[in-house]
Amino acid sequence: MKKRNVLVAQSGGPSPVINASLQGVLEACFEDKNINNVYAAYHGIEGVLLENLIDMRKQPLDEIRRLKNTPASGAIGSCRYKLTEKNTPDFERIIEVFMAHDIGYFFYIGGNDSMDTADKVRRLAETKGYDLTVMGVPKTIDNDLGDEERTIIDHTPGYGSCARYWANIIQNVNEENKGMCTSECVSVLQAMGRDSGYITAASRLADPHREMPLQLYLPESAIPIEKLLDNVDNELVKSGRCIVVVSESYMTDPASQLRDGFGHVEYGASKTTAMQSVVNALNQHGFPVRGQATGQIPGVLQRGVSMHASVIDREEAYILGRKAVEFALSGVNGEMSTILRVSDEPYAVVYKHVPLTLVANSVRYLPREWIAPSGIDVTDDFIKYARPLIGDQMPEIELEAGLQRFARLRLEFVEKKLPEYVPCNF
């Protein structure tokens, strides 16, 4: 069997454990004698189009091992470049780059859009008679991949760590709000997740016994602002304070929205954020107790702060990277490595693979039965589902001179073999 080269790339927004999947892919490749060179595309598919490839065999193994503890996608870069049917030259270019560098295996770490892209690349290679194995590795803090019944994937790597971020910070915000409620009676926090409420819902993990004055505004509930003001008033009369977690899509005016390369609304760039709209509505409305509403937007911190990473999530992300390689080497093609749950207690999972086409462009919402009748809470079934994902441990953080020691890769590009190319959407 002729030894082939591997290309790995990331796409879309990062997570605290996306590099763990990258590490899994790399280490599994390094262990296999049928794999020759291992390249990473710099900034995802843009790196493929621009032929910016990094030789991962030249990286010190100690740095590869540090990827697990290195959050976000700074190590090899990601992008939000969308490949659509009309971008024929881009698809042609990808195959040209693959052929020029004898890429036999393409591993793509990403969400639903990325799985769509990966599948299109695989089909084009097939059409051209080019021998290429394509495997996806799931990633998204949003947990919005697959189906509500969780037959495609139980949860996406990254979600557990983002959920742990929210479980942690809501505990801290509760101490803050308890202490300052006579002047700052309402604390508003904006959570990511676009139209899917899994991240907002994770705040409940901070308080599974419902002792905090915590209200969740899930996109799936679509509670109008007037009802939010009522809910907050009622809580203030009861306990003198309130913590409000709103999804980033709450109350946002379409005219205030900017979009990213995928055509999705980029809520972090909104002209008026959900937090700002809610804080202003609350302060204008006034309160039955003394005080003001103040707002927080953790933004990218929820998808990139390693101290809040879930150890379980990190390990699963790593295994999903390894599994994608193992499946590919055993002849699987055009599929995504996936994780399915066997039991909640004790928490147990199995790793399988599912066709990319099943995942591509799927969107999963919080199941209706996990939303409490009030619309501003989740049920115990959601807690049973999400609780194991945050784990029971603190992650180990390597420090150097008091600072976090992240992986340091050598970003030297492999020699280019093709003429320059300008991607369709540049």
Add this chain to the structure above:
Amino acid sequence: MKKRNVLVAQSGGPSPVINASLQGVLEACFEDKNINNVYAAYHGIEGVLLENLIDMRKQPLDEIRRLKNTPASGAIGSCRYKLTEKNTPDFERIIEVFMAHDIGYFFYIGGNDSMDTADKVRRLAETKGYDLTVMGVPKTIDNDLGDEERTIIDHTPGYGSCARYWANIIQNVNEENKGMCTSECVSVLQAMGRDSGYITAASRLADPHREMPLQLYLPESAIPIEKLLDNVDNELVKSGRCIVVVSESYMTDPASQLRDGFGHVEYGASKTTAMQSVVNALNQHGFPVRGQATGQIPGVLQRGVSMHASVIDREEAYILGRKAVEFALSGVNGEMSTILRVSDEPYAVVYKHVPLTLVANSVRYLPREWIAPSGIDVTDDFIKYARPLIGDQMPEIELEAGLQRFARLRLEFVEKKLPEYVPCNF
């Protein structure tokens, strides 16, 4: 010598280590045989006015020991109630409550406004011939207490932990921004600190060797937005990405500001935040590279997330609480326990006391000589000053069922002895 009772209270915004000072006060009191009961006022001076006192001797010692790791002021509550000269009935009431409960020692943990209040209470007691010892314990993440020469206090407890929060998260945001720069080229973060730039400046601790594309917009520099847009453009041309930390007071329109009980602007409640103004100005202006600006407002998270607390800061906060008690018992009155630096390397401090009047209503800004000529960076002398405060360790976090285990106090009030009272500003 007749045994007297102690009252301890907190005031103003919290810090990740304010409870460490509380623990220091309590443990020093518990060890002294001349002290009878130890009360904590519930929600600071409001608790004194309302005669809401908590018996701290009834708390399990294990819970008292957990205060060190419990962030913010949820344990006994704080407030932003301002006592001014015209509130004569309030001052009279405070002395009445003190007399009714035989308070011989009053320990007030707070910032400049609180030290002013503490001194006024001491003087009124003196005028009335009531035997009262008043001691302040410094606290504020803003580090804006005392004089620029640091003869009154070297740094305030809470600042080291807030600085560590910023050092940590800027490292994480750098990984995020590096990875996502082809679509989210500018990451804007809003830091607390009102008109004092110490917190914004602490971001530099993430990158002491200046390898990140990091720009700091300090209140002391007052860089106009046009210049910010230029600076960002230049960085984008150079490195394709930029991290912008703006002080919360940056670009805020006075018409958009709400004020707290002390009359200070409550930036967390602003109708338009500094982050929003800067993100909108950037996105409207456009960039010399592809991408958008997105924004983050850590808000209260920078003053209350225990995982980022500085171990050194926590220990110092604890000692300052203990010292206030020791000084009081040795006859010092009307002073604040303070920390003065002996050397930067190795980092060494001494604990002293300074008159409350020296601290009261002092405001400290970032010294001009610590601001780099560009106006958007700090000098190495600032790094030398601030670096020891964040320490070299991760704080230990006690977990219980995967969640942070904070102190659980029994909030039972001591029996009231006076008629009800409505505070002047209610």
